[in-house]
Amino acid sequence: xxxYYSIAxxxxxxxxxxxxxxxxxxxxxxPLVLGIRxxxxxxxxxxxxxxxxxxxxILFVPVFYPEQDQSVRDTIRARYTPITCIYLIxxxxxxxxxxxxxxxxxxxxxxxxxxxxxxxxxxxxCAEMLFFGGIGIFAYGVSDNLIIGYMAPMVYYxxxxxxxxxxxxxxxxxxxxxxxxxxxWILAAGIVLGAAGIWMRNIKKN
Amino acid sequence: xxxxWKKECKQTAKSLIxxxxxxxLVLFYVSQMGGMRGRMMTAPKEGQEDYxxxxxxDTASEAEIMDYGLSRxxxxxxxxTFDTYPVGYVKExxxxxxxxxxxxxxxxxxTGEQPDTLDKKLEEYMMLPWGTEEEASWVPAxxxxxxxxxxxxxxxxxxxxxxxxxxxxxxxxxxxxxTPVDYEGAKKAYENLVTKDGYTGGYLRLFSDYMxxxxxxxxxxxxxxxxxxxxxxxxxxxxxTRKTSSAVIVTARCLAGICMAILPVIAISVMPMIDCILxxxxxxxxxxxxxxxxxxxxxxxxxxxAVTALGMLVTExxxxxxxxxxxxxxxxxxxxxxxxxxxxxxxxxxxxxxxNSVVNxxxxxxxxxxxxKNRLLYAALAVVLTAATIGIYEAKRKGHFRRRGxxxxxxxxxDQA
Numbered sequence: 001x002x003x004y005y006s007i008a009x010x011x012x013x014x015x016x017x018x019x020x021x022x023x024x025x026x027x028x029x030x031p032l033v034l035g036i037r038x039x040x041x042x043x044x045x046x047x048x049x050x051x052x053x054x055x056x057x058i059l060f061v062p063v064f065y066p067e068q069d070q071s072v073r074d075t076i077r078a079r080y081t082p083i084t085c086i087y088l089i090x091x092x093x094x095x096x097x098x099x100x101x102x103x104x105x106x107x108x109x110x111x112x113x114x115x116x117x118x119x120x121x122x123x124x125x126c127a128e129m130l131f132f133g134g135i136g137i138f139a140y141g142v143s144d145n146l147i148i149g150y151m152a153p154m155v156y157y158x159x160x161x162x163x164x165x166x167x168x169x170x171x172x173x174x175x176x177x178x179x180x181x182x183x184x185w186i187l188a189a190g191i192v193l194g195a196a197g198i199w200m201r202n203i204k205k206n
Numbered sequence: 207x208x209x210x211w212k213k214e215c216k217q218t219a220k221s222l223i224x225x226x227x228x229x230x231l232v233l234f235y236v237s238q239m240g241g242m243r244g245r246m247m248t249a250p251k252e253g254q255e256d257y258x259x260x261x262x263x264d265t266a267s268e269a270e271i272m273d274y275g276l277s278r279x280x281x282x283x284x285x286x287t288f289d290t291y292p293v294g295y296v297k298e299x300x301x302x303x304x305x306x307x308x309x310x311x312x313x314x315x316x317t318g319e320q321p322d323t324l325d326k327k328l329e330e331y332m333m334l335p336w337g338t339e340e341e342a343s344w345v346p347a348x349x350x351x352x353x354x355x356x357x358x359x360x361x362x363x364x365x366x367x368x369x370x371x372x373x374x375x376x377x378x379x380x381x382x383x384x385t386p387v388d389y390e391g392a393k394k395a396y397e398n399l400v401t402k403d404g405y406t407g408g409y410l411r412l413f414s415d416y417m418x419x420x421x422x423x424x425x426x427x428x429x430x431x432x433x434x435x436x437x438x439x440x441x442x443x444x445x446x447t448r449k450t451s452s453a454v455i456v457t458a459r460c461l462a463g464i465c466m467a468i469l470p471v472i473a474i475s476v477m478p479m480i481d482c483i484l485x486x487x488x489x490x491x492x493x494x495x496x497x498x499x500x501x502x503x504x505x506x507x508x509x510x511x512a513v514t515a516l517g518m519l520v521t522e523x524x525x526x527x528x529x530x531x532x533x534x535x536x537x538x539x540x541x542x543x544x545x546x547x548x549x550x551x552x553x554x555x556x557x558x559x560x561x562n563s564v565v566n567x568x569x570x571x572x573x574x575x576x577x578x579k580n581r582l583l584y585a586a587l588a589v590v591l592t593a594a595t596i597g598i599y600e601a602k603r604k605g606h607f608r609r610r611g612x613x614x615x616x617x618x619x620x621d622q623a
Contacts, residue, residue: 022531033539035297038287054538058531068438147431148223150530151424155230158419161541163237 003081007089015066016090020097023055027105036105037112044109044116045124045176052105053128053173054157059094060133060194061149063087064140064201087198091137098129124176127187131173132157134190134197141197144204207454214432214462223431227424228470231417235474238416239409242478246485247399247408247564250392260392261549264568266383268354273347274383275361276316278373280346283309284332291546292371299368309367312360318349381552398567404494405486408564409478410501411550415561417471421509422540422558425467426517426533432463433521452600456518460592463514464507471510472502508581509557511588519595523607553577557584 030036034047064087067073077083102125106118132153140149157173165172165179171189175182218224250257266274282288287300301309314321327344334342348357361374368374373382387395399408436442445455475498486493494500513533520529540557547553550561551569553576561570570577601607 033292033297035289038298054534143222145223145431146527147427147434147530148226150527151223151226151427154423154534158423159234159237162234162416162419167237 004085004089007081007086008093011066011090011093015062016093016097019058019062019094023058023097023101026055026058027052027101036109036114039109039112039114039116041115041117042177044114045121045174047109048102048106048116048121048125049128049174049176050161052102053125053132055098055101056129056132057136057150057153059098060091060130061136061140061153062146063090063094063137063198064144065146068146084198084202087201091194094133095130098133099126102126102129120180121176124180124183127183127190128173130194131171131186131190134193137197138193138200139197141199141201141204144201207458210450210454210458211462211465214459215466218428218432218462218466221431221435223428224466227428227467230424231420231470231474234416234420235413235477239413239478242409243481243484246481247396249396250389252389257387257389257392259565260387260395261563261565262384262386263391264384264566264572266380266385269348270385271379271383272316272352272354272357275357275374275379276313276346276348279309279313279364280328281332283313284328288368288372290368290371290373292369297371301367305367309364312363313346316348316352316357316360317346377552378546381547395565395567399565400491402571403567404497405491406479406482406494406497407501408567409482410475410497411505411561411570412564413475413478413498414501414505415550417474417506418509418558418560419541421467421471421506422513423533423537425463425510425513426529428467429460429463429514429517430521430527430529432459433518434525434527437525446603452603453596456522456592456596456599460514460518460595463518464511467510467514468502468507471506472498475502504581505559505577508584508588512557512584512591515588515591515595519591519598522595522598522602553580555580555583 030051034051035043036047039047067076067083073083076086102122106116106122106125109116110118135153135156136149139152140146143149160168160173165175165182170182170185172179172182173186247259250260282301283306286306287298290297290299310321310324313319314324317324319327328346331342331344331346358376361376361379364374365372373379399405403411436445448455479495479498482493516536517529517533520532521527536557543554544556544558544560547556548560548562549569550563550566551573553559553561553573559577559580598607
C-alpha cells in the first residue's frame with residue numbers, strides 16, 4: 001500500500017500537476033468567452049460535450065509519458081511493482097482530477113441557473129472524457145508516440161463535428177440530448193480502448 | 207539546403223504519423239464530399255419545390271436589414287438579456303436598468319411609439335402564442351422614413367453595450383437578414399457557378415472549406431512529432447555541432463513540413479476535379495482545370511505555413527508537446543468563430559475561413575479582397591515565426607535555453623569559452 005501511495009505522490013508531484021494546471025486554466029478562463037449562466041439544456045450540453053470533455057484528452061493521454069525514454073522504462077520494468085499497476089494508479093488519479101473538475105464546473109453552471117439534469121449530464125460528460133482519453137491511450141500505446149496519442153482523439157472530435165451522428169452512430173460523442181444510449185457505448189469503448197492501449201504497451205516491451 | 211530538405215521529407219514520409227495524417231485527410235474527404243458525384247449542381251427548374259440548395263441572396267435590402275435588426279432588438283429588450291457569440295458559444299449578456307432604458311429610447315425612436323406605452327404594447331405582443339403574431343393589434347415595425355444611417359448608429363451603440371460577439375454589427379445584420387433565393391436568384395447562382403467559377407471553382411471552394419478545418423490543426427502534429435523525435439533520439443547535440451547554419455536547418459525542416467503537409471491535400475483535391483469533369487462531359491460547360499491548384503495554394507497553403515511555423519517555434523522553445531495545446535486552442539477558437547459565417551463571404555481574419563457552399567459566388571467575390579489580405583497575413587506570420595525559430599535554434603546551439611540536465615545558461619563569456 002505504501003508503494004502505491006508513493007507512486008501516486010510521485011505522479012502528482014512530477015507529472016500530473018502539468019495537465020491538471022492546464023485543465024484548470026482552460027476551465028477557469030472559459031467564462032470569459034462562453035456563457036455558463038442561464039443556459040438552456042441544449043446549450044449546457046453543448047458546453048459540456050464540446051468544450052469541458054476536452055480535458056479528458058489533456059488528463060488521460062500522457063499516461064505513458066514518464067517512461068517515454070526506453071532506458072527509464074526498462075528500469076521500471078525491472079522493479080517488483082508491475083508497470084501496469086503504475087499505469088492504473090496514474091489513470092485513477094487522472095480520473096479523480098477529471099471528476100472533480102467536472103463536478104466543480106457543473107456546480108458553477110447550476111448556480112448560474114443553467115438548465116440540466118445533474119446526474120445525467122455528469123455521467124454523459126464523464127463517459128465522453130473517458131472515451132477521448134481511451135482513444136488517446138490506445139493510439140499512444142500502439143504507436144509509442146505521444147503526439148499520435150493527442151492526434152487520434154482530436155481527429156475523432158473534428159470528424160464528429162463534421163460527420164455528425166449519421167456516420168458515427170453509437171459512437172457519436174455529442175448525443176447527450178439526442179441519443180443518450182451513445183453515452184453507454186462510448187463509455188464502454190473508452191474503457192476497452194484504454195485497457196487495450198495499456199495491454200499493447202506491455203506487449204511491445206518484448 | 208535542398209539535400210537537407212530532401213532528407214527531412216524522406217524522414218517525414220517514413221514516419222507512422224505522416225501516414226495517419228494522410229488517412230485522416232482521405233477519410234475526412236470521403237465522409238464530407240465523397241457522395242458528391244451523384245448530386246452535382248444542375249440548373250434550377252421553374253416551379254420546383256424550393257431553391258434552398260442555391261443559397262441565399264447576396265445582399266439584403268436596407269429595409270430587410272432594419273426589420274431584422276429591430277425584431278432581434280425587441281426580443282432582447284423584452285427578455286432583458288441578449289445572446290452574444292464571442293467564440294461561437296453562446297454568451298448571455300444581461301443588461302442593466304440604465305442600459306434597458308437607453309435601448310427602450312432607441313426602440314421608441316425607431317418604431318415611433320411613446321416610451322411609456324412601448325413596454326405595455328411590447329408585452330402584449332410577446333405574450334401571443336407562437337405563430338399568431340399576425341393577429342396582434344400592434345407589431346413592432348420601423349416607422350416610415352427612418353434613416354438607415356440613424357439605424358446603424360443605434361446598432362453601433364447596442365454593440366458597445368453588449369460587447370464582443372454581438373449580432374448587431376452592420377456586417378452580421380447584413381449577413382443574417384438575407385433571405386433564400388427565388389427562381390431568378392437560383393438561376394443567377396447557377397450561372398455564376400458555370401461562367402464565373404468555371405464550375406470546378408465552387409466545388410474546390412467547398413473542398414477548401416472542409417480541408418481548412420484539418421489544415422488548421424493537423425500540420426502541428428506532424429512538425430511537433432518530427433522535432434520531438436530528434437530530442438527523444440538524443441540527436442540534438444549531434445546536429446548542433448554540424449557546420450550547417452541554423453537558418454538552413456530550420457528553413458529546410460519548415461519547408462519540408464509544409465510541402466509534406468500540402469502534398470496529399472493537392473492529391474486529394476484532384477478528386478472533386480474528376481467529379482466535375484465527369485459531370486460536365488457533353489454539357490458544354492467550360493471548366494476551370496486549374497481551380498484545384500488555385501485553391502490548394504491560395505486558400506489552404508497559408509494556414510499550413512502558419513500552423514507549421516508556430517508548431518516549430520513552440521516546440522523548439524519548450525521541447526515539449528506544448529505546441530499541440532497552443533494549436534488546439536487556436537484551432538478551437540477559429541472553428542467556433544467561423545460558425546457564424548458558414549455560407550461564405552464573411553472571411554474576416556479567421557485562420558479557418560468558411561464557405562460551406564458550392565454556390566454563393568457573390569459572397570466570395572465580395573469577400574475576396576479580405577480573403578487575400580487574410581491569407582497574406584498568415585503567410586507573412588509564418589515567415590516571421592520561422593525567423594524567430596532560427597533565432598531560438600541559434601541561441602540553443604550556443605548553450606542558451608537548454609533544459610533537463612543540460613546547460614541552462616551559457617555563463618561563460620565568449621572569450622572565456
